Amino acid sequence: MNPLELARAEPGPAFTVTLDGRELEALPGQTVAATLWAAGVTSWRTTRGAGRPRGIFCGIGVCHDCLVTVNERPNQRACLVPVRPGDAIRTQEGTGHEH
Amino acid sequence: MSTEPGPPRLTIVGAGPAGLAAALAAAGRGVRVTVVDAARAAGGQFYRQPSAGLGARRPQALHHQWRTWQRLSDGLAREVAAGRVTHLPDHHVWCVERRLDGSGRFTVHALVGPEQEKPVEVRADAVLLATGGYEKVLPFPGWTLPGVVTAGGAQAMLKGTLAVSGRTAVVAGTGPLLLPVATGLASAGVTVAALVESAHPAALVRRTGALTRRADKLTEGAWYAAELLRRRVRTLVRHTVVEAHGDDRVEAVTVAALDAEGRVRGGTGLRIPCDTLAVGHGLLPHTDLAEALGCRIESTGPRVWVDEEQRTDVPGVWAAGETTGIGGAALSLAEGHIAGRSAAARLGGRVPDPGEWAKAAKAREELREFFGAIDAVYVPPAHWTEQVTDDTVVCRCEEVTAGAVREAVGELGAADVRTVKLLTRAGMGWCQGRICEPAVAGIAGCGQAVARRPFALPVPLGVLSRAGESGEDDGDDAPP
Numbered sequence: 001m002n003p004l005e006l007a008r009a010e011p012g013p014a015f016t017v018t019l020d021g022r023e024l025e026a027l028p029g030q031t032v033a034a035t036l037w038a039a040g041v042t043s044w045r046t047t048r049g050a051g052r053p054r055g056i057f058c059g060i061g062v063c064h065d066c067l068v069t070v071n072e073r074p075n076q077r078a079c080l081v082p083v084r085p086g087d088a089i090r091t092q093e094g095t096g097h098e099h
Numbered sequence: 100m101s102t103e104p105g106p107p108r109l110t111i112v113g114a115g116p117a118g119l120a121a122a123l124a125a126a127g128r129g130v131r132v133t134v135v136d137a138a139r140a141a142g143g144q145f146y147r148q149p150s151a152g153l154g155a156r157r158p159q160a161l162h163h164q165w166r167t168w169q170r171l172s173d174g175l176a177r178e179v180a181a182g183r184v185t186h187l188p189d190h191h192v193w194c195v196e197r198r199l200d201g202s203g204r205f206t207v208h209a210l211v212g213p214e215q216e217k218p219v220e221v222r223a224d225a226v227l228l229a230t231g232g233y234e235k236v237l238p239f240p241g242w243t244l245p246g247v248v249t250a251g252g253a254q255a256m257l258k259g260t261l262a263v264s265g266r267t268a269v270v271a272g273t274g275p276l277l278l279p280v281a282t283g284l285a286s287a288g289v290t291v292a293a294l295v296e297s298a299h300p301a302a303l304v305r306r307t308g309a310l311t312r313r314a315d316k317l318t319e320g321a322w323y324a325a326e327l328l329r330r331r332v333r334t335l336v337r338h339t340v341v342e343a344h345g346d347d348r349v350e351a352v353t354v355a356a357l358d359a360e361g362r363v364r365g366g367t368g369l370r371i372p373c374d375t376l377a378v379g380h381g382l383l384p385h386t387d388l389a390e391a392l393g394c395r396i397e398s399t400g401p402r403v404w405v406d407e408e409q410r411t412d413v414p415g416v417w418a419a420g421e422t423t424g425i426g427g428a429a430l431s432l433a434e435g436h437i438a439g440r441s442a443a444a445r446l447g448g449r450v451p452d453p454g455e456w457a458k459a460a461k462a463r464e465e466l467r468e469f470f471g472a473i474d475a476v477y478v479p480p481a482h483w484t485e486q487v488t489d490d491t492v493v494c495r496c497e498e499v500t501a502g503a504v505r506e507a508v509g510e511l512g513a514a515d516v517r518t519v520k521l522l523t524r525a526g527m528g529w530c531q532g533r534i535c536e537p538a539v540a541g542i543a544g545c546g547q548a549v550a551r552r553p554f555a556l557p558v559p560l561g562v563l564s565r566a567g568e569s570g571e572d573d574g575d576d577a578p579p
């Protein structure tokens with residue numbers, strides 16, 4: 001059983017977003033982080049210093065580890081931001097202001 | 100603008116068990132209540148619901164005490180419909196300010212929306228802080244790898260978005276939270292390869308006095324234990340995570356047995372393949388808003404000090420729930436109820452009669468005693484810092500290693516956390532030390548100081564420069 005089945009979820013129609021140009025399916029009500037997890041992606045940021053990969057850590061908006069660029073806006077917390085149809089999500093490198 | 104004095108206004112920060120119990124207790128007693136909360140739906144962390152868009156037909160599948168939640172959410176809906184409570188979701192409070200005009204009133208500053216850019220100010224005659232807590236995680240080699248998440252974070256993602264990060268998880272650390280996290284993940288189809296608890300729950304037996312008075316909590320623990328057994332989850336007690344392995348994400352963890360002194364026993368290492376490690380070492384109260392208001396903070400926790408009525412030492416400021424000390428949802432409900440009753444009476448110019456909340460006060464006493472016993476048993480291994488290698492990152496935001504912290508203490512002479520911070524930048528990043536503070540203090544070998552952060556959130560400079568510009572009591576419900 002998966003979590004959606006466990007809660008007998010009947011979400012609205014799925015829609016498409018992109019991660020670095022690659023199309024992913026997203027469900028209404030999900031956050032950016034949940035969409036990426038569902039697609040098997042666990043990291044979407046590299047650190048400013050050592051360039052190490054990071055993704056979700058605290059999951060509730062405290063730690064800022066899950067920062068990501070959404071629609072050209074860097075430093076969004078993926079665990080808080082709701083996903084919207086057509087979102088262009090980009091892996092964030094460093095401060096996110098270097099592009 | 101109205102010239103009639105309206106009912107006094109109580110603003111409650113947080114819509115978890117404590118905030119909701121307080122709102123329901125105060126709303127029927129002549130107070131206009133505003134509940135300001137960061138989440139998009141009420142419930143807090145404990146009663147976090149799947150997002151509405153997911154259309155969960157059985158949201159209770161991941162929850163305990165569902166009937167209590169129904170009572171709270173029905174009550175909130177009723178009070179909102181009656182106009183006695185205003186619920187402001189998606190409002191991220193960054194500061195509560197006591198007005199300097201001698202009125203004794205408050206301004207609650209919030210940022211609206213998930214991107215947290217639009218500022219909003221809420222006026223209040225009194226404030227009730229029900230800001231909850233967050234998870235403490237102590238570092239170990241590999242803890243920054245993607246796939247390593249806090250136990251509470253794994254649960255929040257599961258409850259709120261019905262998402263899991265992988266297929267095989269290890270749940271590790273210490274504390275009662277690990278039990279619902281492991282059973283929740285298992286029920287959602289994740290293979291839980293092991294539950295690794297560093298304490299030995301048998302030690303609870305020595306504290307039976309405090310425990311037997313709350314048989315309900317013991318039954319809850321036994322229920323989780325039976326669930327783990329039924330799902331064949333291997334449970335290792337007196338064991339700790341030594342290292343998480345992987346290059347770009349976690350692929351396995353090594354756990355090891357602890358000796359009686361809390362040191363890793365050589366030769367006991369056990370490598371467990373997994374793609375998720377959910378780890379936690381207890382919870383920490385959110386005290387930022389209280390700190391900025393100048394409320395007295397107790398060093399244990401640290402937590403907000405309150406009196407028998409749940410009043411802080413700042414006039415007009417109440418606090419309830421995890422912010423006054425970690426003790427779970429039932430204690431939060433009791434504290435919230437008392438705080439709401441007290442605030443309503445005091446705002447109405449009356450001295451409350453504690454007899455009105457005798458049942459809640461009894462529950463509060465028993466549960467504080469219960470969690471005192473739990474806290475004494477579920478502590479991280481005494482020598483956890485010995486497993487933290489010099490190249491392990493301690494401050495995740497600023498990428499400060501344990502070696503740098505040790506150098507600041509050993510070679511540069513830092514004797515307190517603040518000096519370590521100034522010398523290394525540990526705790527100066529986005530999270531403002533919320534995640535690394537216990538780790539930095541432990542590795543530096545000095546006590547944890549009260550942080551005194553001016554703001555509870557990162558605030559855009561443009562918002563800061565305009566804060567307070569909206570002037571005196573705006574809105575038609577302003578007192579004369």
